[in-house]
Amino acid sequence: NxxxxxxxxxxxxxxxxxERGSKYNNGCTELHxxxxxxxxxxxxxxxxxxxxxxxxxxxxxxxxxLDAHNRNRQTLCSLLPRESRSHNTDAxxxxxxxxxxxxVDDDALYSQTLDKIVRKLKGxxxxxxxxxxxxxxxxxxxxxxxxxxxxxKLFDGIECEFPIFFIYMMIDGVFRGNAAQVKEYQALLEPxxxxxxxxxxxxxxxxxxxxxxxxxxxxxRGSQKRFPSNSGRDGKLFLWGQAMYSIAKLLVxxxxxxxxxxxxxxxVSPEDQxxxxxxxxxx
Numbered sequence: 121n122x123x124x125x126x127x128x129x130x131x132x133x134x135x136x137x138x139e140r141g142s143k144y145n146n147g148c149t150e151l152h153x154x155x156x157x158x159x160x161x162x163x164x165x166x167x168x169x170x171x172x173x174x175x176x177x178x179x180x181x182x183x184x185x186l187d188a189h190n191r192n193r194q195t196l197c198s199l200l201p202r203e204s205r206s207h208n209t210d211a212x213x214x215x216x217x218x219x220x221x222x223x224v225d226d227d228a229l230y231s232q233t234l235d236k237i238v239r240k241l242k243g244x245x246x247x248x249x250x251x252x253x254x255x256x257x258x259x260x261x262x263x264x265x266x267x268x269x270x271x272x273k274l275f276d277g278i279e280c281e282f283p284i285f286f287i288y289m290m291i292d293g294v295f296r297g298n299a300a301q302v303k304e305y306q307a308l309l310e311p312x313x314x315x316x317x318x319x320x321x322x323x324x325x326x327x328x329x330x331x332x333x334x335x336x337x338x339x340x341r342g343s344q345k346r347f348p349s350n351s352g353r354d355g356k357l358f359l360w361g362q363a364m365y366s367i368a369k370l371l372v373x374x375x376x377x378x379x380x381x382x383x384x385x386x387x388v389s390p391e392d393q394x395x396x397x398x399x400x401x402x403x
Contacts, residue, residue, distance in 0.1 A: 123166065127188035129159030130195040136204065137212035138249060143204075145254070145267045150204040153196060157216035157223035160192040165384055196223065201233040203250070209236045210250045211285050218292040222386040234292075245312050245327035245346050247285035256280050256349070258331035277338045280326040281346065283312050284361040287323070287368045294371045295378050295387050302372060313365075314348065323361035324348035 133149035135141040142148040167184040170176040200217075203210035217224045217233050224230045241248045254260040254267065254275040286309040293301030313321050327346035329337045337344040351358040370376045378387065 123163065123182060123184055126159050126162055127185060127192065129156050130192040136207075137210075138253075138255070143206035143250060143252065144269070144272060146269070147266055150206060151195070151199065152204045152207075152210075152212070153199040154203060154210065154212040154216040156192055156196045156199065157213075158221050160189065160196055161216075161221035161223040161386065163189050163192065165386065193225075197226065197229060200224070200229055201236045207250050209233075209240050211237060211241055211247045211282065212249070213237055214247075214285055214288045214292075218288060219295060220382070220386065222382075241285075243281040244308075244342065246281035246283040248279040248281055251279065252276050253279045256326060256328055258329060258334050277341045278329045278334050280328045282326050283309060283323055284325075284358075284364055287361070287364045290368045291364070291371060294368075295382075306372065312348070321365065322351065323358055323365050325351040325358040325361060 133151050134155050135149055136152040137154050142150055163184045166182050169182045171180045171182065202208060203213055213233055214237060215221060217230050224233065237247070240251060249255065252272045252275045257275050257278050257280060259274040259278065286305045289305040290302050290309070293299070293305065312327065313323060316322050326349050328349065329344055329346055333344040367381060371378065
């Protein structure tokens with residue numbers, strides 16, 4: 121039943137990683153590349169898995185319908201490098217095309233998608249989630265669930281920037297052996313991390329433009345200083361960011377290898393994957 125539900129992702133519109141659906145935050149669902157990509161990766165990961173390991177037999181092996189997998193793969197390849205109909209690109213694609221999903225097999229399509237993400241969303245303090253994202257901006261009305269149709273323009277140029285995506289780029293660089301990329305994003309990340317009272321590194325959830333600086337920032341983008349969220353200062357850490365930072369530091373310092381955080385070899389190309397004794401497939 122799990123496989124049956126997951127394999128239908130290629131035709132089921134959803135609200136996406138940020139749970140807002142359409143870019144216009146009007147309650148409409150869309151088909152998202154990141155959702156389809158993660159479903160494709162999940163199908164590949166579970167195919168041939170024996171629920172009882174070495175103690176199992178043929179009836180305890182999970183098999184994925186090849187046609188269902190291909191439908192998800194073809195849908196993903198046709199959607200990329202876009203995230204959805206309304207999202208030109210989205211930072212949610214990073215964990216889809218890179219760690220942990222590695223859902224894209226085509227190197228050219230991967231490079232095209234990543235280049236678009238970096239070109240359109242990268243900032244001094246992190247990556248924007250997507251263009252004209254009103255989340256936690258000074259102009260967002262927190263008393264309403266949805267936006268008004270013409271409201272998107274209010275968020276142009278003042279989108280919050282999320283440092284966690286610098287960390288994803290560091291991890292991606294380690295996996296692909298790109299030392300220059302690791303060094304670049306490590307240098308960008310270090311100035312925007314602050315220390316806790318105990319001396320530990322704290323990753324802010326996002327950096328925002330205060331209300332007093334919004335007009336100046338919209339007139340000249342990048343001219344105003346952004347300020348971090350209260351993560352870590354209010355006693356509540358941004359656990360996703362902290363976890364990814366710990367993984368990235370361990371990788372960069374050589375204390376763990378990519379294989380340690382990718383036990384099922386998602387990054388290894390299909391032709392290089394080896395048979396595992398407890399499974400009945402090449403996955």
